[in-house]
Amino acid sequence: MKMRIQFFASLGKTLSAAVLGTSVIFFAPALCGVATPAVAAVSVAGLPDFTELVEKTGPAVVNIRTTEKIKTPQGMPGADDEDMQEFFRRFFGVPMPRQPGPKEAPRGRKQVPPQQEEEVQRGVGSGFIISADGYVLTNAHVVDGADEVYVKLTDKREFKAKIIGVDKRTDVALVKVDGANLPRLTLGDSDKIKVGEWVIAIGSPFDLDNTVTAGIVSAKARDTGDYLPLIQTDVAVNPGNSGGPLINMRGEVIGINSQIYSRSGGYMGISFAVPIDEAMRVADQLKASGRVTRGRLGVQIGEVNRDVAESLGLPKAQGALVARVETGSPAEKAGLEAGDIILKFNGVSIDKASDLPRLVGGTKPGTRSTLTLWRKGVTRDVSLVVTELEVEKQAKKDDKKSKQEQVANALGLNVSDLTDAQKKELAPTTGVLVDAAEGAAARAGLRAGDIILRLNNTDIKDAQQFNGLVAKLDRKKMAALLVRRGDTSQFVSIRPSAS
Template identity: 60%
Template sequence: MTILPLRKFFAAAVVAVCLPLAPQVAAAAPAANLPDFTDLVDKVGPSVVNIRTTTRVTLSQGGGALPPGMDNGDMSEFFRRFFGIPLPQGPQGGQGGQGGQSPRGGQGGQGGQGSQGGQDSGPDNGDEQNSGVGSGFIMTSDGYVMTNAHVVDDADSIYVTLTDKREFKARLIGVDDRTDVAVVKIQANNLPAVNVGDSNKVRVGEWVVAIGSPFGLENTVTAGIVSAKGRDTGDYLPFIQTDVAVNPGNSGGPLINMQGEVIGINSQIYSRTGGFMGISFAIPIDEAMRVADQLKSTGKVTRGRIAVAIGEVTKDVADSLGLPKAQGALVSSVEPGGPAEKAGIQPGDIILKFNGQSVDTATDLPRMVGDTKPGSKATVTVWRKGQTRDLPITIAEMQTDKGAKADQKKAPEPKPRAANALGLSVTDIPADQLSQLKIKGGVVVDSVDGPAARAGLQKGDIILRVGDTDIANAKQFQDVTAHLDPQKMVAILVRRGDNTQFVPIRPRGPAQK
């Protein structure tokens, strides 16, 4: 007997009652131009794999976590009586870990045939516990498989299951946490590899398909459209945003266009519940393949760096600095002795181009620099004081992240000055502190009110520049601010801690507070 939800039951009843009374209308025309995914799934489906990870644990003598006096037979009876199911199998598989069992637990296909690549795992299988499940796809016919880095993180063993139910123990080739890409290798040949597409040709609104193992349900197909391109989520890469249903377990699976080409790797979802809410993100395949090629050849990814911290350029900052539009990357700090400092890049500069390529947003710059070979020469175009400057720079190799540090001693108790049109009282910075901060001038904020307070400035901030004028001392600061136009925004270059940024402020007029 099939029980329908009440909502469906009442809807059917209403239709049954109202149908005879409704005027007869022409049958609706069949829907046209709806996509058919069947051939696509037949083509790409065999290239998608399930990835299962395990971690090795130490079991206590006597079988582990069973209560005293209980054995597996007792627990089996408990599960049968109260849950109506057999005792869930442990890492050893069912019925004492017979030779035909796979590490998955249960039957694992046709005995030992189901784990050809995993036979080198040896007797240690009994100490393994399942730790995660995800998806992946076959890159090459000789067994290279791509997935997400977070799928295989902290795994002691990685198992790859094909659609024909063969399971292999995989060897980790390399991971790149920054892009969330990983490559593993299984011992197999003549595998069905995917066709790689061009993510730069993806169009918003086109149909796409995801295949993976959501919640461990293997070979699940979902479809939707591309919702946006170049979506910045704060990570290293811009993502392809879709409305394809993606859930835990889909991670690492392919995003496929209507030509059967992989255009992305399903990686993230936006969720308040832990499940799918209509927004999912995929790593563009072009970026993923560049990473995968390095992982295959060297086991790691080498990136360039110029040693700066950057931020977005807002419209207010752009307007106050005379930039035609809000673009580029605002340099907030420069690492002492790094490539940027040697090239003459300064906090407050806005990087507009890197090697002739336009830097439209701040997230563009790390990718451009990262793709540049360490040791090579490049040209950085910056906006400074209303003009562009081309600065030659030598790219260094990215290492452990570290920011520009400067020890700061507490400034002596400042002597207040009268607040000005910006609402700031400032004092000079002692020479020894200027040296420690590696700056040539500036003033320290003693008190804040009015426009500066509304803009977020704080006591202890250091003012380096007002508009295009570098500030050397408190007297000069007062002279410059005395002539500000209250009808125009002015950009104040502010250093707070190790970071430097522009803060747009509208000066107050004589009668304003």
């Protein structure tokens, strides 16, 4: 018996040595009948329960539907459509009723059918109520260019909303509905978020109202925009989620879901949100004046890499390199030169070049500010007065005029060539930009800002080629356009109008 116990004790030691470091450990004393000390249990955190959080916050999240008004020939829609004619013949046994024709035009003039205005759906997005009297935050790209905006609550009430203001640079918009005692969300502090904390998104992906998805904060201050360091998450965000809230476990809004990174147009595990602190700074200005004012120095800047920093004697790679100084700008008046490196703005360090436009943009025009420069191995302070960053109103006016002067092709489209920046973003594919859509194109859902990549089986290179291809289309057949909107592409079928 003594030998048997020694054998098992020895065996226990051998097994302990063999599996030590794995998830299972054998202890020899247990085999010998000796009492073993209690092993401390490992604390395992369970998954959070979001039910109460959703019940609390869901009612303040809204569905946003936008429409635009287009002019169409008066009469029954589809009166010249062969499919509609066949439908009447097959199911009613009679020809489709004739529509009243246009009045006889004076001799020598072309007959123009009377026009009527038709309201068509433009897009669907999300938003959330921030005040009981009906102010709603959403993304600029959700409502920009819409003729009408409709806000629907979870209790099925729908309001016609007024656009208070839109800021494309930050992709923030503020709209207002007439209501009282509406449910609203509590605003959090986006500066206090931590990477790894749980968050949820509520919105209308693919027009599915009040869809809830969950994940964690993947990164803070992700540098993807001119004026905003965005919050990166792995929360499932899809088309239609835009403008909805990103909510922490305390039920506070910490961001507005705005972008996704995708090669397919759908969720791929990376989404971005506008920090609520930044969004509210914009919203407050929109509420006060309907627009956002930003400061301007008048310089073009670039990054300072490690090689440049070492060559110039900088202790580390930081700051914004001045690449060009605009004539007549505050920077020129203050004596800035190409090659200067801006290290600080009003005492705040510039770690990377993108920090500077954010700091300057957030400065009220007319404010006297101080720049700390590095020039030829020496630091110096320069004082200047920040001016307002002007919106290129004249350029927009001229652009609008040129678009109005264009004549729509047989598909009802006015198109133009892409800019170099747009071509670079689309590479390796090309396409043309839709400036305006009317008639058949508008009824098919196309709108200004869409990019046409392909007509039937032909890749589109420029506007001249596209219009030439449209002119040769068979008017009796449907044409298939591969259209890109945002990060998604899909085919749209359109029947060319008669010559």
